[in-house]
Amino acid sequence: MGAQYYGADSENGDRIDDPSEDSLFMMISDLNDSDNTFVVLQPDEDDPVWFASVAVLDEGGYEIVRRDTSRNEHEVTTATSVNDIARDFTLWMAARDFPWAANQTGHRLLKHDLAVWEGERPADGKIARRVFTDLYDRYLDGEITQPPSAGITAYVTALLQQWCDITEDEDETSPWSVGPLIDAASGPLTYFGIGLEQGRRSLGLRSRTG
DSSP: OOOSSEEEEETTSOEEESOOHHHHHHHHHTOOSSSOOEEEEEESSSSOSEEEEEEEOTTSSEEEEEEETTTTEEEEEEEOOHHHHHHHHHHHHHTSOOGGGTTSOGGGTSEEEEEEESSOOOSSHHHHHHHHHHHHHHHTSSSSOOOBOHHHHHHHHHHHHHSOOGGGOSSSOOOBSSSSGGGGEEBTEEEEEEEHHHHGGGHHHHHHHO
């Protein structure tokens, strides 16, 4: 299945459909000055009207390009903070026009990813990303997934007791971007997107159950 809104492709062949801010952060962090020098984001269509890219500069930092022919926009800037680039890209892309999604809830275009796993708390963000990547490759990236552990099942159940599955969301209040939510869990790991607008309301619950 292709991207519903847009895709992110890196020079080394990695691709993420409908990436969140956290996914973009990871892709940009993996760039280098030899064989993986850029990431391009654009709609998953034959003749996209807009695109954005980030490329590693020889002198350090990144070159950012944003172009939208439907709005006569063409901007080239430089930046050094991966956090800022990922955030700015997410906000910029959320403001693009998606005519085929006119009847869908806009808050799901702008989202964060949430990864929860069983185990010791990582010492810092770099270690957390490495642990998550290892768990994701083992439990979620293959053709066959494992049943979620008892702890992860209880965690997802607690979330759904407060906010319904998106598959049952008649009032468009659910913060989850995928459903059924339990399908995003395998073994000791669950990984799913949260729409920012509705997701702010669930922060307290996730803090108490995490």
